[in-house]
Amino acid sequence: MTAASSSPVRTEVVGGVLVTTIDRPGGNAMDLQVSRELYAALKRLRDDPGLHAGVVTGAGREFFCDGWDLTPGTGGFAGVYDLFRVGKPLVAAVNGLARGGGFELALVADLIVAAEHAVFALPDPPARVPDAVGEELADALRRGAGRLSAADATRWGLVHRVVPAGRELPAAIELARELGAAPAVAAVVKKPGRGVGVTEDAAQ
DSSP: OEEEOOSSEEEEEETTEEEEEEOOTTTSOBOHHHHHHHHHHHHHHHHOTTOOEEEEEESSSSEEEOOBOOSTTSOOOOSGGGGGGSOSOEEEEEOSEEETHHHHHHHHSSEEEEETTOEEEOOSSOOOOOGGGHHHHHHHHHHTTTEEEHHHHHHTTSOSEEEOTTOHHHHHHHHHHHHHTOHHHHHHHTSSOOOOOEEHHHHO
């Protein structure tokens, strides 16, 4: 294992998997610096032949990412959608609240592993729903004030696996390793739609 970076976006390599962690006080919200460093991490994943897959997560157990920091002077957001062009499997380890842009960041990943207390949320009222969720789920989000528990997100097929708190990152790394070692499977996973997810108990 190798580690680097003391910035708001930390990276480490675990068995050929690049683990990228947003670690910014105040909910791991994204500002211009976080955006740029996410982009740099994705570019590294894309370009490094020694990296076979990636994981993105948040520091702590409360927030995966609390969306975009809209404080004046923090800057905009860019780079997330370059995940689509990485060409390697990417797994989101959602360790807490994924709200707004954080919800969208999780959706960009090919598969999501979520802690059982994780919540996927949109600003209230959720007038804008990410295209990736589809119209039926978009309507459900609007009716439900824009929030989904990890269990509900699994039933909707957004989350691949729900695990006890603290196990989401190891589970995501293991899943990323499996996908990185099986290019044919990874190619199928990267197609739109995640299928029906499972809780850890159901998967065992």
